[in-house]
Amino acid sequence: MPFRLSLFHVSAVALLILSSAILNHGRSTPARDVCASLDQPNPLAELFPNNATGVLNATLAIIPITLEAARRLIPPQYGILEQAYRALIPDFPEGMYPVMVQAAHDHDVQLRAYGITIDDFSRVGFEFPFLDLLGDGYSSFRWAPAQLITATHDIALEGSRAYGTVVSPAEWEPVCDAYRALPNGATYFKGKSVTTPEFVELEMSRLQDITLNPYPLNFFKNITNQPTFANASTCDNMIRWFNTSMSVGEFAPAPVLGRIRANAFPFEGLEKEYTGVYGVQVATPFIENNYLDCQSMRGYAGTGGPGDSYIEGANVDE
Numbered sequence: 398m399p400f401r402l403s404l405f406h407v408s409a410v411a412l413l414i415l416s417s418a419i420l421n422h423g424r425s426t427p428a429r430d431v432c433a434s435l436d437q438p439n440p441l442a443e444l445f446p447n448n449a450t451g452v453l454n455a456t457l458a459i460i461p462i463t464l465e466a467a468r469r470l471i472p473p474q475y476g477i478l479e480q481a482y483r484a485l486i487p488d489f490p491e492g493m494y495p496v497m498v499q500a501a502h503d504h505d506v507q508l509r510a511y512g513i514t515i516d517d518f519s520r521v522g523f524e525f526p527f528l529d530l531l532g533d534g535y536s537s538f539r540w541a542p543a544q545l546i547t548a549t550h551d552i553a554l555e556g557s558r559a560y561g562t563v564v565s566p567a568e569w570e571p572v573c574d575a576y577r578a579l580p581n582g583a584t585y586f587k588g589k590s591v592t593t594p595e596f597v598e599l600e601m602s603r604l605q606d607i608t609l610n611p612y613p614l615n616f617f618k619n620i621t622n623q624p625t626f627a628n629a630s631t632c633d634n635m636i637r638w639f640n641t642s643m644s645v646g647e648f649a650p651a652p653v654l655g656r657i658r659a660n661a662f663p664f665e666g667l668e669k670e671y672t673g674v675y676g677v678q679v680a681t682p683f684i685e686n687n688y689l690d691c692q693s694m695r696g697y698a699g700t701g702g703p704g705d706s707y708i709e710g711a712n713v714d715e
């Protein structure tokens with residue numbers, strides 16, 4: 398949920414001011430010059446010039462926790478739609494709930510028709526999918542209560558805070574990519590708060606035997622297309638496309654296994670290490686519709702309807 402641009406509400410004049418503020422911001426950020434990302438360009442800007450579009454190059458990893466622990470961490474008013482995730486991962490251990498770590502580099506974010514581009518930034522956080530935000534028993538939403546976000550990126554920091562997210566400005570390794578290869582072949586990504594002791598660090602290796610992969614790509618597609626909220630004042634509708642050139646051939650989604658060390662909300666306090674963590678590394682372009690009325694997302698295809706992100710031929714698992 399990176400930034401705060403809702404074209405519903407801004408007049409052309411406001412938009413001009415906004416865009417010049419963004420451009421000035423861009424110029425004053427030295428990171429722009431030093432950061433040459435390996436990420437592929439945004440292929441959706443041309444197709445959806447009037448929408449906010451971009452690329453998310455991400456590691457998505459699942460940490461199973463007990464349903465009791467989930468119940469303690471997730472605000473009590475949001476039911477957990479256990480049958481919704483069991484429909485996708487029937488072999489998931491009894492009595493457990495899948496927390497997702499999303500560690501990503503946001504790249505080439507644009508509002509093409511207005512000539513607006515936004516500097517790349519990184520972010521990481523624990524996210525809680527399959528929540529019954531509306532109490533209807535079937536619409537899945539994802540709670541993303543906190544994020545570490547690039548400390549120099551005011552638009553991303555404020556854009557996320559506007560959802561009620563607990564945001565910690567952070568610095569990154571690598572500085573402008575989704576991860577970096579280590580000499581041992583594993584990949585590395587770390588975000589570290591510049592204001593608190595919080596950090597999240599991932600070291601993942603490509604899974605050699607993909608028959609061991611417990612999570613189908615469909616599961617991640619489903620989770621990442623669920624509308625997201627923090628304090629539930631508004632919802633973020635990010636539509637991630639898994640069917641572009643970014644998800645095939647050399648860029649095909651890669652199942653990974655590794656470890657995550659973290660001290661971050663809502664698992665804060667003690668540093669924890671999670672080992673044997675499975676996930677996927679996948680880059681997807683996206684269209685983002687910000688600050689929507691959550692009620693309007695009831696029965697949205699990403700939440701439990703017929704599904705809108707099926708892809709032929711681009712899947713690890715299908």
Ligand SMILES: *[C@@H]1O[C@H](CO)[C@@H](O)[C@H](O)[C@H]1NC(C)=O
Pocket residue numbers: 435436437454455574575576577643648680
């Ligand atoms: C995602 O990031 C990795 C690490 O920087 C890079 O090797 C890969 O090419 C990127 N994928 C895409 C589709 O941009």
Ligand SMILES: *[C@@H]1O[C@H](CO)[C@@H](O)[C@H](O)[C@H]1NC(C)=O
Pocket residue numbers: 404405445447448636684686
């Ligand atoms: C693009 O933005 C418009 C207006 O904000 C919205 O109605 C439309 O659904 C968005 N397109 C997509 C593909 O989300």
Ligand SMILES: *[C@@H]1O[C@H](CO)[C@@H](O)[C@H](O)[C@H]1NC(C)=O
Pocket residue numbers: 480481482484485618619622698699700701702703704705706
């Ligand atoms: C997500 O999974 C649920 C079942 O758990 C399904 O009803 C829904 O259609 C899926 N959504 C998408 C976008 O695949």
Ligand SMILES: *[C@@H]1O[C@H](CO)[C@@H](O)[C@H](O)[C@H]1NC(C)=O
Pocket residue numbers: 558559560561562628629630
């Ligand atoms: C949620 O956060 C936003 C942004 O900080 C704030 O304006 C709003 O009042 C908060 N809503 C609730 C219910 O806490």
Ligand SMILES: *[C@@H]1O[C@H](CO)[C@@H](O)[C@H](O)[C@H]1NC(C)=O
Pocket residue numbers: 636637638639640705706707
């Ligand atoms: C790719 O996926 C998106 C989102 O799921 C869908 O709207 C679009 O029609 C698909 N494009 C193609 C060419 O299948």
